[in-house]
Amino acid sequence: MEENRITPHCELLLIGGSAGSLEVLFKLLPLLKADLPFPVVLVLHRRNSGDSSLTELLASKSSLFTSEVEDKDPILAGNIYLAPADYHLLIENDRSFSLDYSEKINYSRPSIDVTFESAANIYGCSVVAALLSGANEDGTRGLMAIQKAGGRTVAQLPATAQMPFMPQHAITSDAAGLVLDIPGMAHFFNTLE
């Protein structure tokens, strides 16, 4: 059928990562093109607050405007947003962020599942989400929610991950539509429309 060939438009790219994911981003972000037509949201497990220098570090790797989210920031194309330490990052109907200081999920705040599920609710099939290196189960449930909403999901090729557990867990759970290494991810993201 004709419809089957229509790939949904990408309106939001989510990237979740835990241990070992920073190194991946340091390689991946410089490969992203400067005029990405959608926003990128990074949800990373990080040690408690204090490390506000992470935003600057990530910004230095990319030509896209990079900032740490503040409450109710609007979500705009061409920007990279970093989930702040110690809050869950949620998405509202009007496509702005809101923050939530509720219980940790999967021992994590921010939890990747929480943001991915929230994005699936609002953006539905126009979300693309990737899960990088990590030693935690966080992210798999979120990827499943995105798949269910018709969005596309990616896991980092475990052999290329410092901590293969997290992407492997997603793959084993059938939550990853694509399994890609770093250049593969960069190519895929750059060709999304």
Next chain:
Amino acid sequence: MIEDEDIDLLLNDLFDLYGYDFTSYSRASLQRRIERLCMLDKFPSFAELRYRVRNDPEYLKRFVEEITVNVTEMFRDPSFYKSLRDDILPVLGTKPFIRIWHAGCSTGEEVYSMAILLKEANLLRKSLLYATDLNPTVLEKVRKGIFPLTQMKQYSESYIASGGTRDFSSYYTANYGQAKFDSELSEKIIISTHNLVSDSSFNEFDLILCRNVLIYFDKKLQDRVLQLFDASLGTLSYLALGTKETLKFSVVQNKFKQLNREKIWKKIE
């Protein structure tokens, strides 16, 4: 998944039957909390939850407790407390009397942290701390001043990081896994329910702390609450918000000046 329309129905019930207005709360968080509660309390469907809320006023209490987020800590964000110590308390100390309002104080960890700062600055005697929240159950805990002993190691580390130099354990008595904070601190705390959505200003303050409460409100309600704070602040006074909250783009932004990197604003007019 619970639909937006279902949430609307429930919120209307809460307002019509009990006068609680959650309609201007951030939807994304509300939805998560309601789904979580359905799971915790094993409601087979949303309709059952709604029926229970409508017909069981006892359950309403639990509902309100669970859909609001009550997570809190002592000396959370030590650099914030350090700035209170170094920049704010010396100024407030010049006043004959100090009134502080903790709006949305939850179980009171923040209020006791403040009381400790005041004591160390020798200002506790001339201070009063007003601790308010919409949820009566958390306020019971503020009154008792008893927190889990297991948290004390972390709180002690945060206390030291905030510039504290005493032995943190000198502020409480440990008993049966609980830490009971000194009555010298709790004596200065005035506790009352206060709903930021519907209640009005009740005093004039020198410092208002409202941290990690506005994140649960939409922009319109945030503006209303910020105006309430503005009306409750006297001359030479301060407003403190959570680390990711801001006055930027709010209706009161021109009346305040941010002091430093911490989320503390001085009222300028």
